[in-house]
Amino acid sequence: YLQEINRTAHLPARTMDGHLVKVEANIELLEEVVGAKDFGAEGIGLYRTEFFFMNRADLPDEDTLFREYRDLSELMAPQWVTMRTLDLGAEKLATWYPRLDEPNPALGLRSIRLCLHYREIFKTQLRAILRASAVCRNTRLMFPMVSGLGELIEAKRMLQEVREELQRERIPFDERMPVGVMIEVPSAVAVADMLAPEVDFFSIGTNDLIQYSLGIDRANEHVAYLYEPLHPAVLRFIKHTVDVGRKAGIEVALCGEMAGEPLYVPILLGLKVNTFSMNPQSVPRVKNLICRSYMKECTRFVNKVLRMGTADEINRVLEKVVTRYF
Numbered sequence: 025y026l027q028e029i030n031r032t033a034h035l036p037a038r039t040m041d042g043h044l045v046k047v048e049a050n051i052e053l054l055e056e057v058v059g060a061k062d063f064g065a066e067g068i069g070l071y072r073t074e075f076f077f078m079n080r081a082d083l084p085d086e087d088t089l090f091r092e093y094r095d096l097s098e099l100m101a102p103q104w105v106t107m108r109t110l111d112l113g114a115e116k117l118a119t120w121y122p123r124l125d126e127p128n129p130a131l132g133l134r135s136i137r138l139c140l141h142y143r144e145i146f147k148t149q150l151r152a153i154l155r156a157s158a159v160c161r162n163t164r165l166m167f168p169m170v171s172g173l174g175e176l177i178e179a180k181r182m183l184q185e186v187r188e189e190l191q192r193e194r195i196p197f198d199e200r201m202p203v204g205v206m207i208e209v210p211s212a213v214a215v216a217d218m219l220a221p222e223v224d225f226f227s228i229g230t231n232d233l234i235q236y237s238l239g240i241d242r243a244n245e246h247v248a249y250l251y252e253p254l255h256p257a258v259l260r261f262i263k264h265t266v267d268v269g270r271k272a273g274i275e276v277a278l279c280g281e282m283a284g285e286p287l288y289v290p291i292l293l294g295l296k297v298n299t300f301s302m303n304p305q306s307v308p309r310v311k312n313l314i315c316r317s318y319m320k321e322c323t324r325f326v327n328k329v330l331r332m333g334t335a336d337e338i339n340r341v342l343e344k345v346v347t348r349y350f
C-alpha cells in the first residue's frame with residue numbers, strides 16, 4: 025500500500041473517471057517548501073505569513089519580507105504560491121505586538137480587521153508581496169477572515185493604493201497577480217455571491233468556518249466533542265460556497281484541516297471542490313485516494329449525505345465507503 029501511495033504522489037490527482045483536482049500544501053515557514061514538493065504538492069495553497077512575524081522579536085521591514093517571499097516563489101516556481109496576508113490575533117500572537125485586553129479574542133481585533141486598523145503594517149506587507157510577485161509571476165494573494173463585502177472592498181482599495189505607489193516609484197510587480205478571499209466566517213458564505221465578482225478565487229477555511237458556524241471554540245477542549253466537520257450545517261456552507269464559486273466561474277479551494285483528512289475525500293470531491301490544500305504530510309495519501317475514486321460515485325454519495333441530519337450518521341456511512349479503499 026505504501027508503494028502504491030508513493031507511486032501516485034507525483035502524478036496529477038485525477039479520479040478514475042477523469043476528473044482532475046489540484047492538491048496543494050499549507051505551510052507556515054519557508055523551510056517547509058522543499059518537504060512539500062517532496063510529498064507531491066502541486067503548489068502552496070496557503071502560506072500562513074503570520075508565522076514569520078511571530079517567530080521574531082521585532083516587526084520585519086519591507087526588504088526582509090520581500091526577500092522571504094521572493095525566495096519562496098523562486099523555490100516553488102512555476103507552481104503557485106498563495107500568500108495569505110497577516111492572520112494575527114486570537115491564538116496567533118507576536119511578541120512585538122501589544123496583547124489586547126479582549127474578552128473574546130477569536131471575535132476580536134484580529135486578522136484582516138487588525139490589518140485594516142494598523143494600515144502601515146498591512147501596506148508594508150502588501151508592498152513586499154507585490155514586489156515578490158514580479159520575480160516569477162507565480163504569486164497569488166489572499167485575504168483572511170473577511171466577513172463581508174465592505175472589508176473586501178477596503179482591503180482591495182489598499183492593495184490598489186500600494187500598486188499605484190509602486191508604479192510611481194517604477195518598482196515592478198505582477199499586474200495580473202490573482203487575488204482571492206478566504207471563506208471562513210458564516211457571513212461570508214451568506215454573501216458569497218457578492219464577493220465572487222470581486223475576486224479570482226475562494227479558499228474555504230474550514231478550521232474557522234466550523235468554529236464560527238457551530239459556535240465552538242476550536243481550541244477549547246471542553247467542547248472539542250462538538251467540533252464536527254461533518255455537521256450538516258458545515259457541509260451546506262461548503263456546498264453553497266462551491267456552487268456560488270462555480271456559477272461565477274472562479275476556482276474554489278479548501279484549505280482547512282478537512283482537506284487533509286482521507287475520510288473526507290469522497291465528500292469534498294462530490295461537492296466539487298477544485299483544489300485541496302493541506303499539511304504537506306497528508307498530500308500522498310489524499311492524492312492516492314483521489315486517484316482511486318470515481319467522481320460519479322462521490323456525487324451520488326454526497327446527494328445522499330446532504331439529506332442526513334447528524335454528523336454521526338454521516339460519519340458512519342463515510343467510514344464504510346472509505347474502508348473499501350484501504
Ligand code: PEP
Nearest residue numbers: 208229230231232279280
Ligand atoms: C482555516 O481557518 O481553516 C485556515 C486554513 O486558517 P487557519 O487555520 O490558519 O486559521
Ligand code: MG
Nearest residue numbers: 208229231232
Ligand atoms: Mg482561519
